Amino acid sequence: MEFTLKATFNTTAKQIYKAWLSTQGHTKMTGGEAFVSDKVGDSFSAWDGYIKGENLILEPYHRIVQSWRSSNFKENEEDSQIEVTLLEKEGTTELTLIHSNVPEDGEHYIQGWQVHYFDPMKSYFEY
Known part of the structure; x- marks a missing residue:
């Protein structure tokens, strides 16, 4: 299964990119503890610890x-993939966000992105 979500934030693409790929920024913008790097091949x-993965492609x-x-994925299920693109407008x-290769029972992730990422990010980037 695959789904695409869009959200608009009152900040620059650079600010979102840097926050997403930094331990401190990711933790602050979502409210959940994160360990993140801005290097391809590094894990995060x-x-x-509910979410784990690896940086595959980074275009600053x-x-x-x-x-x-x-941690809900079954052991035999492949990793899914997220692609985040940032487009500045005025x-x-x-x-x-395109989330692909999601397990068939993964529809709850749609709401998860909204509640645990986009809503707190909107608040974080207001300031």
Whole structure:
């Protein structure tokens, strides 16, 4: 299964990119403890270890591709993948997230992205 989500934030693409790929920034913008790097091939964890993955493709201030799995994934299920693209428009940035190779029972991740990422990020980037 695959889904695409969009959200707009009152900040620059650079600010979102740097926060997403930094331990301190990711932790602050989501509210869950994260360990993140801005180097291709490095692994990351987010939301107190609930999410784990690896940086696959990084195009500074524009695109982030990561392997992604939650602790709900069964052992025999492949990692899913997220692709985050950032497009600046008149002082705001539109974030498009494509989450692919999601297990068939993974529809709850759609709401998870909204509640655990986009909502807290909107608050974080307001300031």
